[in-house]
Amino acid sequence: MTNGESSMAIEVPEEQARREAKGKAPLLIAGGTRKHQRAAGGGWKKGVAIIDFILRLGATAAALGAAASMGTSDETLPFFTQFFQFQASYDDLPTFTFFVIAMAIVGGYLVLSLPFSIVTIVRPRATGPRVLLLALDTVALTLTTSAAAAGAAIVYLAHNGDPSANWLAICQQYGDFCQEVSGAVVSSFVAVAIFMSLIVFSAFALRKRH
Template identity: 85%
Template structure:
């Protein structure tokens, strides 16, 4: 009786140890797999943050360049002078306001991008940024396209409407507004990359 009980007490722990040994590799393998998935999500989040910094610089640079665009021709009299400024055209005023709004949004979005780096599996901040990025892309594209149309007229004019090209006279002014428009289109491209990255990160399963 005593020998039988001792044999049972020996067999039970041995089975428990065998089960534990069989389960241990599965737990370790699942942990490594989870870490690998979190690794590429964190990499995408870091790239998202870098792109947002670049887009912020492009948007605010476009607003600043357009807002400071002004040129006065050297030949003027006491009662008459020739001057070109961005606020002479409502389209350029809209451009400055739109790009300033987009730049402000990008600055505010940086903390949310940092959250996605710390918590790469969190879907809430990613979905919020994706939605707002689409809205910001629409506003940036409209401002860039409107500004590009005026810059084209300033460089080439329109003979059918008797609109003359002014860039031959206001060279510095045209250079500034052209640079602002180019910077806005850079922001458009970066927004497109941000949206693609966010959609890709949300589509992949944990």
Template identity: 70%
Template sequence: MKSESAAIDIPESSSVAKGKAPLIAVSRNEKGGYRKGIAIFDFILRLAAIATALAAAAAMGTSDETLPFFTQFFQFQASYDDLPTFQFFVIAIAIVGGYLVLSLPFSIVAIVRPHAVGPRLLLIILDAVALTLNTAAGAAAAAIVYLAHNGNSNTNWLAICQQYGDFCQKVSGAVVASFITVVIFVFLIVLSAFALRRH
């Protein structure tokens, strides 16, 4: 005789069905992708700011020119370390560049965890401090560069850029690069504020 096996279907109770998790997870906030985009753009801007800050510090730090003529007692030379303002510029912009390098890991954390508030809050505070230092250094150096180009007849300060053309070109480029860094910092702060505002 043939034995037939019978399968018995037992329906699941409603309590078991409720405990099942869906196979495809649905994100809690489908619109959160823009935060990751902001964080990636923040990282790219930081890389650009590092380049401009270090270029400004390097250009100012290597600005040195000696005129081809000299006397028995004098050699005509212009260097950034002749002026304390330019020394302050090099130190301040180097500090800003160092801060930007050290801020990259926090920017990466903001990319990996776009909803984290802590790294963004820390970055926006430190970015504001770095922006202040960068602006102070750039503005002080810009005043000296202006005097080097135009002089001041009221105080009998002569314009030296006709004689020291290479020196003036380098320090002017350094000041321009520092103000580009200032603009990038403004964008970074606005981006961070926008990302924090949306939390």
């Protein structure tokens, strides 16, 4: 080995020692650690986004199913006269009409929100679509809850009546009608539960990862 090669072999470890003394080597290690943390953060956020998309599909089916079931609820009793026909339909009650409109709006919103949910899967670290979905989901949850609660109150009266107000229970006569509207109300409460889960997952994904 020549003197030039010997001096180069000595200078390399000395240069590395000086870099470590100045704190440059630990910075490289810390930078690598931060990259791994960012990758891990994007991984679990992508998982949350996939769950969000699946839940939205379920909420869409529940909301549109509730609107369709209530909107097609109709029953005519077999006995009627020339002047009177005993029929029960959802549009006989303004509460059920509001229920159909509200659930149709919620179902339409959920369909339109699916592309934004896909964006959060492709870009799991993007906060804009998540914030937008969180705000709109809160509004949709309020509308769904009000429609479900109002429909449940009328269904309760249809099943049990109110003797103090002389309201008779009609489900003994209109069994099919009551079964359809009851199923619609149950489906709306399923949508409420899914919306609550969506809001929780969105808030969880938006929190800062330390």
